[in-house]
Amino acid sequence: MENLSIQGQVLTPQSGDAYTTALRRNSDLSVLPAKYIVQPVLYEDIPPVIACATSQSPPLEIAVKGGGAHSATWASSNGGVVIDLSKLNKVTLAADKQSITVQGGAYWGDVYEVTSKEKVDVVGSPLWFVGVGGYTLGGGHGPLSGEHGLAVDNLLSATIVLADGRIVKTSSDEEPDLFWAIRGGGGQFGIAVDFTFKVYPYAGPIGAGMMAYPGSEIAQVLKIITDWKKTQTPTERFTMNFSRPAPHFKPTIVILPTVLHDQDGSRTQKILAPFREGAVKPVLDKVGLVPDMLTVSHAADAAIAAAPRSLVIRGTLISDFFPELLLGVYEKWLAFTESNEDVRASAVLFDLTSPHKLAEIGSADTPLKNREPNYWMAVQGRSKTDASVEAAREFTADIVSFVREKNAELSGQDLGWWLTLCQGNEKPEDVFGTNLPRLRELKTKYDPKKVWSKGFVIEPLV
Ligand SMILES: Cc1cc2nc3c(=O)[nH]c(=O)nc-3n(C[C@H](O)[C@H](O)[C@H](O)COP(=O)(O)OP(=O)(O)OC[C@H]3O[C@@H](n4cnc5c(N)ncnc54)[C@H](O)[C@@H]3O)c2cc1C
Structure with missing residues (x-):
């Protein structure tokens, strides 16, 4: 691998800081000691890495x-070898500002740096x-x-390096099967x-910030949210978080609103009025107008920087904001974070984005099986010490199982799991439903030897 004639770098444990830095992940639990880390700078750097890894015995x-x-x-x-795309992070807005092409190793922050300057937006x-x-x-x-729906609903085309080393363009016209498979597989x-996405008019100014209520007021807060949801429009969203913020670490309900296209802040004020003037008042109320998604995307930086780096996330979908389900999760979270100081940074998030746009796409039109209106939730198990990592893992698994079962009981729909917030040991039929056979056929077509054997693995047909 070290002798490959490519323009990107090949790092090994002997490369010192560059190797150690490249191993870093958002969670310390995601770090594994790779034999090689290759950082391509050209798309053409990648096929020789695949060829070299697959030609070894046993393959790397x-x-x-x-x-x-x-x-x-x-x-x-x-x-093994990690193909680290971090140097492929260019973002190019088309001259007509109708689309944006983003390389596969970019962060969303790289995209928002460009959209913020150009006053456009993207999902x-x-x-x-x-x-x-x-x-x-x-x-x-x-x-x-x-x-505007999900990111995959706004994907116009992509460039893919296949397992056999070919570099292909895919869209609804070129390699359409591949285009279907990558939009959720x-x-x-x-x-x-690279990915090319649809671009939209500027979504700013955006009403954003944070309101917090004591955990003991959960029932009242849920009532305010349930009432607000009856009049929700597609441009307003809340997330509701159960967390224990420093310095007091008391159970807290943190509400993060995002109100798009609010020129003078008056719409945000109107939407938040019941959250301020209802039966329960926030103990913290810091909501204002921010210019754009770049600013929104940095809002949680300080809280995240202070949190323990051992993190396991699981999540799933819910059909509605059922108070009984939310209260059940709250009680479980409260008991867990009270039981052990090591894990008190563990948190639960419910995302309340208007779900109707995502339901305009059919459940067989992309691999994502759940296209009836739904919301998503995530549970973050964080641990300060290695001794409590297992407890944090069990907690995340317990919460999502509870949510899935309770949602099925209350809605009559079993939504299974959402790939992005899986850990890999879920049943594939629970993730892809009736789309699984087509995914398996396409795995057989594009990767019969399972060169891509990491992630949520789809088995080729035998
Ligand atoms: C704090 C936090 C908040 C989140 N919030 C949201 C949210 O609001 N909405 C949401 O939808 N998701 C959210 N997620 C989930 C997130 O989208 C997934 O974890 C996603 O996999 C992260 O992408 P990544 O490229 O950073 O991941 P990585 O860890 O780099 O990769 C994850 C998987 O994707 C594969 N992969 C990554 N890039 C490529 C590529 N270019 N080509 C082929 N395979 C690739 C990797 O091989 C791996 O299997 C959140 C995650 C975190 C940690």
Whole structure:
């Protein structure tokens, strides 16, 4: 591998800081000691790496790293080669400002640097450090999804390096099967070296910030949210978080609003009025107008920097904001974070983006099986010490199982799991439903030998 004639760098444990830095992931639990880390700078650097790894006996495992945000070890390898796309992070807005091409190793922050300057917008992550690659291939929910759907619904084309080394363009006209598979099938069909997305008019100014209520007021807060939801428009979204913020670490309900296209802040004020003047008043109220998604995407930086770096995330979908389900999760979270100081930074998030736009796409039109209106939730198990990592893992698994079962009981729909927030040990039929057979056929067509063996693995047909 060290002797490959490519323009990018090949790092090994002997490369010192450059190697150690390249191993870093958003969660310390996602780090594995790779034998080689290759950082391509050209798309043509990648096929020789694949050829070299697959020609060894036994073949070297290949992992692909986009932004490194996923909390499993999908973008890392123990003793294999990591194709680290971090140097492929260019973002190019088309001259007509109708589309934007983003290389597969960019962070959403790289995209927002450009969209902020050019006063345009694109469906992307609420947090700057999430990678465009993994996020998009898993579907991609974001603050603009209420208006414009998921990231994959806004994907116009992509360039993929296939397992056999070919570099192909894919869109609804070129390699359409591949285009279908990458819009929610994960990194199982090739390396996405670039994506071209639809661009929208500027979504700013944006009403954004934070309101917090004591956890003891959960029932009242849920009532305010449930009432607000009846009049929700596609341009307004809340996330509701259960967390224990420093310095008091008391159970707290943190509400993060995002109100798009609010020229003078008056719409944000109107929407928030019941949250301020209802039966319960916030103990913290810091909401204002910010210019754009770049600013929104940095809002949580300080809190995240202070949090323990051992993180495991799981999540799933819910059909509605059922108070009984939310209260059940709250009670479980409260008991867990009270039981052990090591894990008190563990948190739960419910995303309340208007779900109707995502339901305009059919459930067989992309690999994502759930296209009836739904919301997503995530549970972050964080641990200060190695001793409590297992407890944090069990907690995340317990919460998502509870949510899935309770949602099925209350809605009559079993939504299974959402790929992006899986850990890899879920049943594939629970993730892809009736889309699984087509995904398996396409895996057989594009990667019969499972060169892409990391991530949520789809088995080729035998
Ligand atoms: C704090 C936090 C908040 C999040 N919020 C949201 C949210 O609001 N909405 C949402 O939809 N998701 C959200 N996610 C989930 C996130 O989208 C996934 O974890 C996603 O996989 C991260 O992408 P990445 O490129 O950073 O990941 P990585 O860890 O680099 O990769 C994850 C997987 O994708 C593959 N992959 C990455 N890039 C490529 C590529 N270019 N080509 C082929 N395969 C690739 C990797 O091989 C790996 O299997 C959040 C995650 C975190 C940690």
